[in-house]
Every structure is written in structure tokens, then in C-alpha cells.
Amino acid sequence: xxxxxxxxxxxxxxxxxxxxxxxxxxxxxxxxxxxxxxxxxxxxxxxxxxxxxxxxxxxxxxxxxxxxxxxxxxxxxxxxxxxxxxxxxxxxxxxxxxxxxxxxxxxxxxxxxxxxxxxxxxxxxxxxxxxxxxxxxxxxxxxxxxxxxxxxxxxxxxxxxxxxxxxxxxxxxxxxxxxxxxxxxxxxxxxxxxxxxxxxxxxxxxxxxxxxxxxxxxxxxxxxxxxxxxxxxxxxxxxxxxxxxxxxxxxxxxxxxxxxxxxxxxxxxxxxxxxxxxxxxxxxxxxxxxxxxxxxxxxxxxxxxxxxxxxxxxxxxxxxxxxxxxxxxxxxxxxxxxxxxxxxxxxxxxxxxxxxxxxxxxxxxxxxxxxxxxxxxxxxxxxxxxxxxxx
Ligand code: HEC
Ligand code: HEC
Numbered sequence: 393x394x395x396x397x398x399x400x401x402x403x404x405x406x407x408x409x410x411x412x413x414x415x416x417x418x419x420x421x422x423x424x425x426x427x428x429x430x431x432x433x434x435x436x437x438x439x440x441x442x443x444x445x446x447x448x449x450x451x452x453x454x455x456x457x458x459x460x461x462x463x464x465x466x467x468x469x470x471x472x473x474x475x476x477x478x479x480x481x482x483x484x485x486x487x488x489x490x491x492x493x494x495x496x497x498x499x500x501x502x503x504x505x506x507x508x509x510x511x512x513x514x515x516x517x518x519x520x521x522x523x524x525x526x527x528x529x530x531x532x533x534x535x536x537x538x539x540x541x542x543x544x545x546x547x548x549x550x551x552x553x554x555x556x557x558x559x560x561x562x563x564x565x566x567x568x569x570x571x572x573x574x575x576x577x578x579x580x581x582x583x584x585x586x587x588x589x590x591x592x593x594x595x596x597x598x599x600x601x602x603x604x605x606x607x608x609x610x611x612x613x614x615x616x617x618x619x620x621x622x623x624x625x626x627x628x629x630x631x632x633x634x635x636x637x638x639x640x641x642x643x644x645x646x647x648x649x650x651x652x653x654x655x656x657x658x659x660x661x662x663x664x665x666x667x668x669x670x671x672x673x674x675x676x677x678x679x680x681x682x683x684x685x686x687x688x689x690x691x692x693x694x695x696x697x698x699x700x701x702x703x704x705x706x707x708x709x710x711x712x713x714x715x716x717x718x719x720x721x722x723x724x725x726x727x728x729x730x731x732x733x734x735x736x737x738x739x740x741x742x743x744x745x746x747x748x749x750x751x752x753x754x755x756x757x758x759x760x761x762x763x764x765x766x767x768x769x770x771x772x773x774x775x776x777x778x779x780x781x782x783x
Contacts, residue, residue: 428452430595433606436637437645439508439592445524445585447592450566455590457562458583460780463552464531465492466540472530472587473780475501475538479773481696482594487707495536498673500707503700505772506693508592511642511653515705516675516689518653523588531584546580554578596772597637599695604766612766619763622756628719629746633658633691639767640693657687657742659723660704662735667742670732673706687742698768712761720757722749 428447430438441447458464460473470492476482482504489501499515512518513526520526530538541549553559554577563570563578566586571577601620603611612620624631633656636643644651655676661669667686669675676685689705703709708729709718718724724737737743752760772778 428593430593432595433597433602436597437647439506439595440644440646440648441508441592442522445588447589448566450562451586451589452593454559454562454566454582455586455588455593456778457559457781458553458587459590460782461553464539464541464549464583466542466545466549467492470539472539475530476504478778478780479699481505481699481769481773483700485701487702491533491536491538492540493537497536497538499705500702502692503696504591504594505696505769506595506638508595509638509643509645510640510690510693511644511651512690514690515692516655517679518655518676519679521653523591524584527584527587531580541580550578550580590778594772594778596769596775598771599769600766601763613762615759615762616766617763618756619759619761620766622752622760623763627750628752628760629748629750630719632746633744634694638693639695640691642690642692654691655685655688656691656744656746657689657740658719658747659687659737659740659743660706660708660718660734661687661724662737662740663733665735665739667740668735670706675705684742687740694764695767696769696772698765699773712764713757716752716757716760719747720750720752722747 428441428449432438445451458472459476460471462468462471462474464471474492475484475489477484480503482502484501487500488496488498490496502515507513507523511521513520513523514529520529531541532539534542554563559578563582567578567582570582600611600616622628622630624635633641633654635641642653642655657667657675663669667683669677669687672678674686676688677683679685697703697712701710701712703712703715706729709715722738723740723743724734726736727734738749
């Protein structure tokens, strides 16, 4: 099979027929046009930008300052950047992070490359389709607390920012109608819109794989080329869920007419033999309450996957080697994680038919891992445009 840029496009079309195990078909929507320069290759569609929050360099710059600023948390101990570290593709290297007041979260911190292309945000929430809405979770969530912004400290946080001359300039540039010196004139809507603009600006297609696709046949090693063939083969089935230009079937962009957001169960748990995952962390089921949604999560993008370990929604797989073994076995055999028996994930009734298991030689396994490593975007992980401006 030829894997040019066309192939991902064909997969996107195929996706319209709805091969997801849980399809959330959304209404047709209009695209916002934006003059912002995303610096993406000409043959790649621009991210979707909502009409109510057009991209401007000024909002992106304000968002970058806010993202890395601990003054944005109630007790001033954490910023977004505490759980999203640039050198780790904006993941954090640990299984489960802890919020600003010490509460542990149930989910693994996600890497933040090309987030703008995701159909839905976070690991398993079909209703989170707006980035600005997503940020209200780390900002305001109480169960568990992340940054811990609430009604009793909101005004104080706005005051902290508005008293800083740098923020006075940044807010005035991003929102020319506001009057930040006067304190009362900046608000959390501006903050979440600027954070969304910053996150949306974090797009990049500068990996060895991309260079290969653009014609540099030496950009991939022979092993990586073999691994690519395996990745896009019916033997491993990886591409059915992690296909397309962003290596995720859950993708939308400025030219998408209908977008779909599939969720899949890839056989990590089966606590009771009826498909259950650990309580409170059952993916889409937490929102829909439907038994068939137990264990269904977004097929996340595999870009930058080498640097965002540990893996899966709960960080329960440590290495890429173990990820491949997981899929080769057709799911997780009974074991214990944090003292809890997992059950036989291979037998989970909700498991996708694409996770059927396969056999690879040691060399083939290495080839597949090497291919996944060709999706690392070193330039992004060091790009000054996304770096902490306060350090
Ligand atoms: C305490 C750690 C922590 C903090 C602080 C934090 N995040 Fe996250 N972030 C996470 C976790 C965990 C997830 C996955 C959440 C889930 O699936 O429920 C996540 C998910 C995300 C996503 C979704 C990515 C995707 O691919 O869908 C975005 C965007 C994001 N965070 C941005 C932010 C921003 C902006 C802030 C600051 C306002 C922030 N985060 C603060 C831990 C954190
Ligand atoms: C049926 C769809 C499906 C198939 C097929 C599939 N995946 Fe996944 N993949 C998912 C889903 C869904 C998740 C998230 C699951 C979770 O966290 O509970 C995931 C997670 C991952 C992760 C962890 C991502 C992260 O950020 O932690 C890696 C790596 C991965 N898959 C690689 C592969 C490879 C390699 C193959 C082929 C051998 C493959 N996947 C086949 C759906 C699939």
C-alpha cells in the first residue's frame, strides 16, 4: 500500500462511513477563517478555528504567558505548565499527576502537540468539543482540584494579573477594547480564549516521517520504513484507529464538513467480566451511562509518542515495547495494577474487533517501535514560540 499524503485523506473519507465503535456524529459546522500563520506544510489542512475566537498573534502570546504562570492557580503553586512540560511534548512523564492542592487525578497528563486537530478533547469525553471549554476543567474543577480557581479567589487572581505591567500590555494588545490597568476590565473569558489560542497555535509537522512523506527518502531508516508498512497493515490494524495525517481517527480541521469522534475500547481492563474498568475511570461510560461505552477512549494521536510515556488514560503501560506487546496479545492478560486486579482485558465484551492480536518477530517489533519514534517532533519540543516566557 502506498502511504503518501493521499492515504491519510482516503482514511479520513473512509472514516465518514463510521468505522468507530462509538460514533459521535456532529452537525455540519462552519469554519472560522484566520490570518494567523500556523506554519504548516502546504498540503496539510489548517486547524479548525471557531468563529468566536479568531486566532491573533497577540492572544497567542498572552496565552503563552498565562499557560506558564503559577499566579493562575488559587494557591499560586501550579501552572498549566506544571503538568504539561515542553521537553516531554507537554506531557509530564508520570502516570497520574497531582493538582495544586494535593489531590491525585485519575488520568494521565496528555501531550499537547496538534491538539487543535482533535475532534474532542481529553481522553474520553464526547461533549468537550471546544478548547476554551476544556480549560475550564483544569482552571475551575473541584473533583479533583487542579489549578483551584473558584468564586472566592477569582477576583484576587484577576487582580494579581492586572497589577503586573507585562500583563497590562499583553491584555491591551490582545483585547484592544479592554482597559487592564483598571483591574476590573480583564476577565476569565479572555483568559480561557487566549489559552485556547496558544494551545491551538501549537501545531507542527516536522518529524522524520513528515520529511519522508515530503520526498526525502533518507529521512527514515530501513527499519522505520518496514515499521511503517507494519503500522499501515491489516496485520497490526494500528492505522484503523491511529490513521490520517495526525495519526488519530478522531480528527477535524478547517476543511472538515462532518466530523466524527470515534471512541474505542482497546482491552486494558475487564474487572467483572462484563467490561468494567476501574470505578470513576470508565471512559465514555462516565458520561453516557451506557454499558457498551465502558472502557471507550479517544484513539489519541501518536505524534510525539516517544516522549510522552507512560501510556494510556491512566498511565498504566510504561514503555512502547509493552504497548506493542499489549496489542499483539489482543489486550491485557490478567494482572494487578496498584494492587487492583485488572481482569482479562482480552475478553472485554466492548473491545474493538481491530484489537484481535497478532504475531511479530523480534525484528518486526523493533521495526514498529522505530517507526513510532519517527513521529517525534524534536523542533516542536524546543520551539521558542511555545517555551516558558517567565524562565
Ligand atoms: C494537575 C495537572 C494538570 C494541570 C495543572 C493542567 N492539566 Fe491539562 N491535562 C491534564 C490531564 C490529566 C489531562 C487529561 C484529562 C482527562 O482526560 O480527563 C489534561 C488534558 C489537557 C488537554 C486536552 C488535550 C487533548 O489532546 O485533548 C488540554 C488542551 C490541556 N490539558 C490544557 C491545559 C491547560 C491550558 C491548563 C491550564 C489552564 C492545564 N491543561 C492544566 C493535567 C493537567
Ligand atoms: C481499535 C482502535 C485501536 C487500534 C486498532 C489501536 N489503537 Fe492504540 N489506542 C486506541 C485507544 C482508544 C487508545 C487510548 C486507550 C486508553 O487510554 O484507554 C490507544 C492508545 C495507544 C497508545 C498510548 C497513547 C498515549 O498517549 O498514551 C499507543 C502508543 C498506541 N495506542 C499505539 C497503537 C499501536 C502501535 C497500534 C497497532 C499495533 C494501535 N495502537 C492500535 C485505539 C486503538
